[in-house]
Amino acid sequence: MGDAPFSVRSIAWKNSSLVNVCDSELIGKTLVEGKLKMHISKEFFGGDLLGEEATAKLLKESSMISLAGKRSVEMAIAHRLGSPKAIREIQGVPFLMIYKF
Numbered sequence: 613m614g615d616a617p618f619s620v621r622s623i624a625w626k627n628s629s630l631v632n633v634c635d636s637e638l639i640g641k642t643l644v645e646g647k648l649k650m651h652i653s654k655e656f657f658g659g660d661l662l663g664e665e666a667t668a669k670l671l672k673e674s675s676m677i678s679l680a681g682k683r684s685v686e687m688a689i690a691h692r693l694g695s696p697k698a699i700r701e702i703q704g705v706p707f708l709m710i711y712k713f
Contacts, residue, residue: 617683618667621659628675632657633667633688635681643703650702652680677710684708 619639623630634657642651657680662670667684668691671677677693679685685706688694694710701707 617664618662618687619657619659620662620667620670621657622670622674629673630676630678631670631674632659632678633671633684634679635683636661638681638705643705645702648702650680650707671710675712677708679708679710680705682706 617636619634619636621632623632634652638652639654639658640652642649644650656678664687668687671688671691671693677688679688679694682705685694685699685708688708688710689696689699694708698710699706699708
C-alpha cells in the first residue's frame with residue numbers, strides 16, 4: 613500500500629455519518645457479472661485520498677459504511693467492523709456495507 617491507498621468520501625446526514633471507501637485505483641471502473649453491473653463512480657466513492665490509519669478512524673466513527681475493493685474490505689474486517697459473511701464479490705472485487713445500530 614502507498615501513502616494514500618483509499619479514496620474516502622464522508623457525508624453528514626441528519627444525526628449520522630456515512631462514509632464511502634474504496635481502493636483508490638478502482639475509481640471510474642465498471643464491473644459486470646451476469647446481469648449485475650456496478651460502476652465505482654467518483655461521485656459516490658471519490659473524495660480524499662487517505663492512508664489506512666486515518667481511514668480506519670473514520671470507519672470506526674461512522675454509522676453507515678460502503679466499501680469497495682480488497683484493501684478497503686480487508687481493513688474493515690481486520691478492525692472487526694463487519695462480517696466476512698456479508699462480503700459480496702463482483703468480478704472478483706469485494707464489496708461490503710455496514711450499518712451500525
